[in-house]
Amino acid sequence: MFFILSKLLTVLIFPISWIFILLIWSFITKSHKRKQRLLLVAIIVFIIFSNSFLFSRCANAWDIDTHNLPSKKYSCAIVLGGFTSFDADGNGYFNAAADRFIQGIKLQKTGVTSKILISGGSAGIIKNKFKEADYVYTQLKALNIADSSILIENQSRNTIENAQYSKRLLQKQHVPPPYLLITSAFHMRRAIYTFKKYGIDVVPYSCDFIAGKEEQSIGDFILPNSDALNKWNFYIKEMIGYVVYHFKA
Numbered sequence: 001m002f003f004i005l006s007k008l009l010t011v012l013i014f015p016i017s018w019i020f021i022l023l024i025w026s027f028i029t030k031s032h033k034r035k036q037r038l039l040l041v042a043i044i045v046f047i048i049f050s051n052s053f054l055f056s057r058c059a060n061a062w063d064i065d066t067h068n069l070p071s072k073k074y075s076c077a078i079v080l081g082g083f084t085s086f087d088a089d090g091n092g093y094f095n096a097a098a099d100r101f102i103q104g105i106k107l108q109k110t111g112v113t114s115k116i117l118i119s120g121g122s123a124g125i126i127k128n129k130f131k132e133a134d135y136v137y138t139q140l141k142a143l144n145i146a147d148s149s150i151l152i153e154n155q156s157r158n159t160i161e162n163a164q165y166s167k168r169l170l171q172k173q174h175v176p177p178p179y180l181l182i183t184s185a186f187h188m189r190r191a192i193y194t195f196k197k198y199g200i201d202v203v204p205y206s207c208d209f210i211a212g213k214e215e216q217s218i219g220d221f222i223l224p225n226s227d228a229l230n231k232w233n234f235y236i237k238e239m240i241g242y243v244v245y246h247f248k249a
Contacts, residue, residue, distance in 0.1 A: 013240055014233045015049040018042075049232050050224035052216075059211035062235060063185040064192065066206045075175050076151065077113040078202065079104040080162050080183040080191060081120015081132040092135035097184055099208035101136065104182050107205070108149060113180055116140070117151035117169065119162045151175070159191055160245065163198040170200075177201035184208035186234045190242045197245075210234065 019042050026038035048054065083097040094101065108116045118140075120132035133154035140150055153169050156162045170179070181202040183191045188206045195202045211231055 013236050015045060015229060015236070016233075019045055046229075047224065050226065050229040052220035052223075052225040052228045055225075055228040055232060056211055056216065056220070059186070059231075059235060062189060062238070063209065063211075064188040064204050064206050065185070066188075066204050073111065074113045074178060074180045074203070076115040076117050076170065077104050077107050077180040077182055077205070078117045078119060078162075078166055078195075080159070080181070080187070081118065081136075081156070082184070082187075083208075084120075084132050084135055086130040086135075090130055092130060092132070097208050100182055100184060101139070103205065103207040105140075105143065105145075107180065107182075108145065115149050115151055115175060116145070117153060117166060117179075119153040119156055119166045121153075121155045121157055121161075159187075159194050159241070162191070163195045163200060166195075167198055167200050178203055180205045182207060184210070184234075186210060186238055190238050190245060193242065194245055 022042035185206040
């Protein structure tokens with residue numbers, strides 16, 4: 001129930017949804033004063049959440065940067081799913097978060113980690129046959145990664161289940177901690193909290209930085225940016241999820 005409810009309510013937490021609701025409300029209300037106030041609020045919300053500078057500063061404060069990773073070897077790198085999608089025919093493909101996969105491969109190939117664990121099942125409300133970890137396994141084999149270096153967890157649907165099922169698999173395979181935890185920078189704060197709450201000794205390895213790294217220009221201070229408006233979706237979802245997981249995880 002928690003999984004389904006979280007998916008259904010997700011759309012309501014996005015700034016673009018707030019703007020849309022405010023505009024619709026202003027259109028149907030009969031009060032002239034309320035109409036003006038609603039339009040003003042919609043404009044303010046748009047200005048704030050489409051400002052690249054403000055978004056970049058917030059992203060930097062939220063992201064967990066891991067440039068100072070200790071120079072040691074780890075038994076396993078846990079790569080959280082969410083970096084693949086599937087088309088109408090059920091064929092998998094890598095999406096914009098594929099840096100998670102790339103960094104996992106790099107760490108395994110360079111000997112920083114002995115094994116790589118892919119954690120991810122089907123995150124859709126409607127059940128389907130596509131299992132992310134199973135698809136990624138085929139891609140790892142195509143890169144000549146040995147079976148002895150691959151662990152597959154294909155049942156999890158969210159971060160809590162990533163932690164639960166990964167812990168069971170690692171214990172079953174007698175893989176000793178600590179482990180590297182690989183996920184997008186915007187997701188790392190919630191992920192590291194969840195894994196540690198389940199007693200899993202992990203070291204964060206953030207990747208897929210979608211904000212905060214680019215050089216700022218004068219235009220970022222004054223011009224609205226649709227990309228910033230869209231990227232806020234990731235961060236607001238994470239911030240709310242982080243609070244919810246304090247009670248749920």
